Amino acid sequence: MAADETRRITDLGTLKALGHPLRMKLYRALFVARTATASQLAEKADEAISLVSYHLRKLAAHGLIEEAEQQSADGRERWWQVASQGVSFRDRDFRGAPERVAAYAAISRAAFRQHVEMYECYLDEQVAWPQEWRNAEFSAEYLPRLTAEELRQLGDEMQALIKKWDERGRAAQDVGDTEGRQDVAVHLYGFPFRP
Numbered sequence: 001m002a003a004d005e006t007r008r009i010t011d012l013g014t015l016k017a018l019g020h021p022l023r024m025k026l027y028r029a030l031f032v033a034r035t036a037t038a039s040q041l042a043e044k045a046d047e048a049i050s051l052v053s054y055h056l057r058k059l060a061a062h063g064l065i066e067e068a069e070q071q072s073a074d075g076r077e078r079w080w081q082v083a084s085q086g087v088s089f090r091d092r093d094f095r096g097a098p099e100r101v102a103a104y105a106a107i108s109r110a111a112f113r114q115h116v117e118m119y120e121c122y123l124d125e126q127v128a129w130p131q132e133w134r135n136a137e138f139s140a141e142y143l144p145r146l147t148a149e150e151l152r153q154l155g156d157e158m159q160a161l162i163k164k165w166d167e168r169g170r171a172a173q174d175v176g177d178t179e180g181r182q183d184v185a186v187h188l189y190g191f192p193f194r195p
Contacts, residue, residue: 019107
């Protein structure tokens with residue numbers, strides 16, 4: 001069973017394991033699905049089952065995913081689930097050595113590119129979504145003037161708010177209340193900049 005907390009990645013090996021673009025996509029798809037087989041994830045990722053199985057084993061070797069309880073009677077396929085309620089990695093954990101700094105930056109960029117791809121895909125398909133979803137979606141940019149501590153507090157408050165809504169949606173799904181529900185991506189970034 002998945003741990004109830006977000007796992008903070010602090011070691012370079014685990015960061016690199018997650019940092020592969022296909023592994024990021026597989027982790028995200030598995031997080032959304034809650035449990036899935038390699039063949040189900042291969043279909044979502046449009047990749048070969050053997051390749052997906054390989055990458056799932058790499059994620060499992062670093063404790064990012066784990067085997068889930070069998071969901072089918074035949075038991076021929078492995079079922080997987082994420083091992084925690086998400087992952088995080090922070091700059092402060094990868095300072096001090098050029099390889100650590102470079103890996104953190106590269107993987108952060110790869111994650112950001114996937115976020116942009118997801119949003120661009122939505123924009124391309126926006127017209128196909130029902131009006132209620134088009135009216136509900138949002139994007140915004142805020143430019144507050146904060147101290148470093150205020151920015152940290154803002155991030156903590158936003159994470160708590162998103163966690164509350166995520167738990168609400170998962171609880172509804174657990175009791176079969178899926179009417180009108182969709183998977184939703186919320187990407188937040190808070191960083192200093194110089195105009």
